[in-house]
Amino acid sequence: MPTFARTGTGKWHVVGPDGCRYGRSFTEADTKPDETVTATDIVAYEPPSEPDDVDAVADALTERGFRGGTTGNQRLVFPQTVRESDVDCCNSCRTRLEEHMQRRAAVISNLKQVTPTRAVEWTVTDHDDRRACDWCRAHELTTWASDALGAEVCPACGRLFESPLGEPDDDSQPKRDRLPETPSDPVTPILFGTTLPEYDPTELVGSNRPLIKYREKSKYADVVCELERTGHGFSAGGLDALGAIRERYAAQVADDDSHQTDVTLSVGRTPRTVTIEGLGTNDSTGVIEECREVVSDPAYWIPLGWPQQGAIHRRAADPSIPGDDPVVDAFPRLRTQAPNQSVDVESIRRVTDPGRFERGERYYERGAVTDIERVDDQLEATVQGSRPYEVRVTFAGGNYTEGQCDCPDDTVPCKHIVAAVLASGDVPVTGGDQSLEELLATASPATLRQVCHELADEDVSVRKRLYEKLGGE
Numbered sequence: 001m002p003t004f005a006r007t008g009t010g011k012w013h014v015v016g017p018d019g020c021r022y023g024r025s026f027t028e029a030d031t032k033p034d035e036t037v038t039a040t041d042i043v044a045y046e047p048p049s050e051p052d053d054v055d056a057v058a059d060a061l062t063e064r065g066f067r068g069g070t071t072g073n074q075r076l077v078f079p080q081t082v083r084e085s086d087v088d089c090c091n092s093c094r095t096r097l098e099e100h101m102q103r104r105a106a107v108i109s110n111l112k113q114v115t116p117t118r119a120v121e122w123t124v125t126d127h128d129d130r131r132a133c134d135w136c137r138a139h140e141l142t143t144w145a146s147d148a149l150g151a152e153v154c155p156a157c158g159r160l161f162e163s164p165l166g167e168p169d170d171d172s173q174p175k176r177d178r179l180p181e182t183p184s185d186p187v188t189p190i191l192f193g194t195t196l197p198e199y200d201p202t203e204l205v206g207s208n209r210p211l212i213k214y215r216e217k218s219k220y221a222d223v224v225c226e227l228e229r230t231g232h233g234f235s236a237g238g239l240d241a242l243g244a245i246r247e248r249y250a251a252q253v254a255d256d257d258s259h260q261t262d263v264t265l266s267v268g269r270t271p272r273t274v275t276i277e278g279l280g281t282n283d284s285t286g287v288i289e290e291c292r293e294v295v296s297d298p299a300y301w302i303p304l305g306w307p308q309q310g311a312i313h314r315r316a317a318d319p320s321i322p323g324d325d326p327v328v329d330a331f332p333r334l335r336t337q338a339p340n341q342s343v344d345v346e347s348i349r350r351v352t353d354p355g356r357f358e359r360g361e362r363y364y365e366r367g368a369v370t371d372i373e374r375v376d377d378q379l380e381a382t383v384q385g386s387r388p389y390e391v392r393v394t395f396a397g398g399n400y401t402e403g404q405c406d407c408p409d410d411t412v413p414c415k416h417i418v419a420a421v422l423a424s425g426d427v428p429v430t431g432g433d434q435s436l437e438e439l440l441a442t443a444s445p446a447t448l449r450q451v452c453h454e455l456a457d458e459d460v461s462v463r464k465r466l467y468e469k470l471g472g473e
Contacts, residue, residue, distance in 0.1 A: 006085075011088070011090045012090060019090075020092035100137065102269065104135060104136040104156065105166065106270050109166040114231075121146065121148070122145065123145045125142070125143050132236035135151060149179070149302075150179075150182055150303045178231075180306070180321065187210060189209055191211075192337075204326075206321070206324060206325060207322070207367065211224075211228070216281055220277075220278055220279060225274045228272045228306075228366070229366065238271075243265055245276065246265040249287055250262075256280075263279065264276070276291070343399075343400065343421060344400070347400045351400075356411065356413070360416070363384075363416065363419035369384075369419050372426070375430045383405075385416060400413070
């Protein structure tokens with residue numbers, strides 16, 4: 001568990017890589033603060049006290065989807081020496097510890113939703129140097145390793161996994177072990193937004209592959225690495241390897257006066273997604289090549305299970321990685337890597353909250369848009385979110401004008417509408433060369449009567465509408 005040291009200013013700091021700059025200045029072997037203390041229960045959890053009204057609390061927890069407590073009940077439990085001190089812990093160090101708790105809660109809740117594995121055998125190892133936890137990324141000298149879970153974690157994560165906190169209720173219990181096997185051989189990622197030499201996406205098989213997405217933003221670009229479709233996340237070693245790529249590129253452009261933005265790396269709450277931001281558009285190919293080496297190597301993966309929409313990612317009841325379905329069936333636009341030319345995507349980007357637009361992109365790219373039909377300026381589609389949502393979109397001259405969705409989000413356009421608009425370029429347009437008014441004006445009365453008869457025979461609702469509209473004439 002973390003070691004705290006007090007500096008000359010009196011504040012307590014976390015010693016080592018999880019601390020602020022003061023805490024990092026201390027070493028395990030040579031430290032000269034006023035006082036040191038090693039915690040025995042820090043960044044673990046403190047179960048809630050026994051309530052008077054047990055049933056009321058149980059009902060509240062059930063509504064939140066958990067039984068026996070919730071990972072949200074985690075609390076920073078500082079060692080007694082720190083608690084009884086006349087000074088507090090450094091705010092920067094406290095924030096870092098809280099980040100570890102939040103990641104821990106997200107990963108462990110996710111694991112418990114997808115695998116019934118509970119009786120885990122742990123191998124406890126003491127290290128000479130602090131090692132990053134695969135789940136929460138806290139650095140510890142002692143780690144717990146599990147072959148069943150495919151991860152080496154800190155003791156706090158191990159203890160929390162064994163606790164009832166974060167346990168799903170009976171209705172949400174996984175019916176079988178869905179934690180995926182980790183492949184032994186490299187898996188070629190699917191690349192979006194750009195091409196590489198000798199890379200042909202139409203030759204790839206299986207959409208359960210890692211994804212690398214290149215997003216160009218005027219002068220600069222981002223590279224997004226994802227393992228969501230494989231049911232894995234990046235291990236601590238994988239995050240370090242991607243971090244080293246960022247550091248090398250940042251050093252490369254440090255003396256370049258034309259590069260006026262920071263090169264940053266951000267990791268998702270669960271480590272399925274890593275984004276390197278601030279790349280020069282002319283430098284991205286080299287960074288993508290380096291990222292591909294890391295992302296394709298299963299030695300850098302840890303199994304986390306599939307998220308709620310796992311069936312979409314897997315596209316089979318019991319898939320292998322990468323699977324046996326053609327990639328272009330799931331990602332039609334990979335055939336050309338060309339943007340959607342039939343719709344001006346900027347027209348919907350301009351009127352959409354940036355966060356919603358980005359989530360809509362993720363929905364589209366993971367194949368959540370199904371049953372899509374586009375007829376002249378009307379589009380209808382089903383978008384799989386927490387449940388299937390029905391979307392309808394109207395275009396005018398290739399520009400998005402309005403959309404409707406039956407999801408609970410009151411903001412329009414929502415992420416489901418964005419996903420449907422992005423997918424509109426993957427289907428042919430019926431009647432795109434002629435408006436409906438022009439079509440009806442050129443059709444003969446006999447042809448119109450014949451079409452009405454055929455539609456009435458095929459669909460009783462059309463037959464009813466004809467009686468309602470024409471019965472009084």
